[in-house]
Amino acid sequence: MEKVKVSAVSYTNTTPFIYGLQHSGIIAQLVLSLDVPSMCAHKLIHNEVDLGIVPVATLLDLPEAEIISDYCIGATGAVNSVFIFSEKPIDEIHTLRLDSQSRTSNGLAQILLRYYWKREVTVITEGVADAYVEIGDRTFGKHGLHPYRYDLAAHWQQFTGLPFAFAVWVANKPLPMSFVQSFNDALAYGLAHRTLVIEQLPFRLDFDYRLYLMEQIDYQYDDKKKQAVALYLKLMKELDCTLTQKMQAPSGL
Numbered sequence: 001m002e003k004v005k006v007s008a009v010s011y012t013n014t015t016p017f018i019y020g021l022q023h024s025g026i027i028a029q030l031v032l033s034l035d036v037p038s039m040c041a042h043k044l045i046h047n048e049v050d051l052g053i054v055p056v057a058t059l060l061d062l063p064e065a066e067i068i069s070d071y072c073i074g075a076t077g078a079v080n081s082v083f084i085f086s087e088k089p090i091d092e093i094h095t096l097r098l099d100s101q102s103r104t105s106n107g108l109a110q111i112l113l114r115y116y117w118k119r120e121v122t123v124i125t126e127g128v129a130d131a132y133v134e135i136g137d138r139t140f141g142k143h144g145l146h147p148y149r150y151d152l153a154a155h156w157q158q159f160t161g162l163p164f165a166f167a168v169w170v171a172n173k174p175l176p177m178s179f180v181q182s183f184n185d186a187l188a189y190g191l192a193h194r195t196l197v198i199e200q201l202p203f204r205l206d207f208d209y210r211l212y213l214m215e216q217i218d219y220q221y222d223d224k225k226k227q228a229v230a231l232y233l234k235l236m237k238e239l240d241c242t243l244t245q246k247m248q249a250p251s252g253l
């Protein structure tokens with residue numbers, strides 16, 4: 001079998017998976033690259049890789065793709081690495097800047113603004129805004145830098161009563177069942193060795209890696225998270241649709 005090209009998220013939340021892959025025989029069958037999530041999505045969509053842990057928003061572009069694992073990057077309640085940071089309370093913001101490294105959380109922020117906070121906000125991809133989305137390690141320890149911060153997984157849970165999954169393992173082509181089984185065994189091995197993974201991370205005073213990797217990130221892609229992803233994708237389609245309708249509406253209406 002040819003080597004399977006894999007793109008995995010380069011953030012700390014994926015280190016247990018990487019540890020599992022690197023400490024299992026399966027590594028010999030992989031060409032593994034570490035990328036920011038939006039790049040993982042790009043590579044899978046453009047067939048530059050066969051498999052990736054990709055933002056769930058990618059599923060909108062790859063309806064035929066298959067989720068090949070019961071593990072994900074998820075959260076039940078606050079995740080502590082996906083935020084809207086803001087200079088003003090959310091009820092007063094008019095502009096929001098998205099994170100170029102994200103796909104899922106950029107969408108999640110817009111879903112929450114529209115349906116939960118009930119705000120009409122102008123979204124930009126660069127420049128100065130009242131508030132901005134940020135994900136991953138860059139958010140670690142960012143207390144007090146901005147007067148307001150909103151943990152998007154916590155607010156999603158308040159909005160829907162559901163946990164959330166930010167990223168799932170997706171293949172863009174059929175892979176042998178034996179490979180998929182070994183791949184999942186390797187992921188499970190990594191999760192079972194999280195204590196070791198945490199010991200190898202550089203010490204920092206302003207962030208609790210143990211809490212983050214053992215509790216705040218929830219790696220099980222269970223039925224509730226599947227329900228959450230289905231709802232997220234439905235709301236994303238609705239959001240896209242209303243935005244398109246708005247753009248297509250004749251002026252003056």
Ligand SMILES: C=C(O[C@@H]1C=C(C(=O)O)C=C[C@H]1O)C(=O)O
Pocket residue numbers: 009011013037038054055056073079081082101102103104105106135136137166167
């Ligand atoms: C919880 C996180 O989930 C991430 C958020 C993603 C996104 O917004 O597209 C994609 C992958 C995940 O790594 C995080 O990285 O902080």
